[in-house]
Amino acid sequence: MERFKDVLKASNLKSTHQRLAILDCIDSFGHIDIDAIYEHIVPKYPSMSKATLYRNINDLISFHILEEVKLPNQKQQYEIKKVPHIHLLCTHCSKVEDVFVETKPLLEAVTLNSGFTISNSFIVMNGTCKECKA
């Protein structure tokens, strides 16, 4: 993935095999937790250390390349940072979907109501996905 090499370079981070494998893995799953990343990578890189995984996850988050995704009643997951969006968690199949919906009116209502200056919002919804309803 050339794309991730550029992303890493932009933050002066070396493009190690481990890092690229982590980013690749998270990208292909969309949303995934630490253990699943490890299980997915270790067959390809048997020497991959959990310390390396944890360290990289934390580093990549602080460089805003990854973002944590906190879902109700679920282990913490991670995703490639992208434009703001809402997460939908299907409580039947545990699939996580991204949805892009205008949130400005809500943010404005909250600002008005609270006096907070909002910088970020994290919105998760629980429910049943289209497939599980069928």
Added chain:
Amino acid sequence: MERFKDVLKASNLKSTHQRLAILDCIDSFGHIDIDAIYEHIVPKYPSMSKATLYRNINDLISFHILEEVKLPNQKQQYEIKKVPHIHLLCTHCSKVEDVFVETKPLLEAVTLNSGFTISNSFIVMNGTCKECKA
């Protein structure tokens, strides 16, 4: 707190000192993490065991008496379950505020956009609170 005795009784849970202390503590703080609960209770009940604390938190969540509060870049916190609301986290003073704002239009937009049937929503916003702005 008679209120919590009734709540526990309604779920056929015994009103132990430990449980009441836990509920009291969470109620008075509004939002608080496990370790802070422990530190707060142990001076009053030196025999309080961490196992008891963890077990009770989990039990009270499964009886819908408590709810987990997942905030970005923060340890998991807990609150007394109440009517749905939005959480505001001040990134300066780490205070957590509740705000009650109409979310129906957003939920409808998401339903329309995704085909999900939404059952619950968890909304957190980051920003600067009124006091920290001053």
Added chain:
DNA sequence: TCTTAAATAGGATTTATTCCTATTTAAGTT
């Protein structure tokens, strides 16, 4: 190819959470 700062491996350590079971207790009953 050489150099060097950055990154990794993997075991040790620390921290977080759950498990186990003998003892205690809440609360209903007599």
Added chain:
DNA sequence: AACTTAAATAGGAATAAATCCTATTTAAGA
């Protein structure tokens, strides 16, 4: 007020999760 019993606790052991440490390896620029 004492009796009974199922539920709950204490606290140490076990397990799991995350971080730390440092000798070795590696990416990448010269």
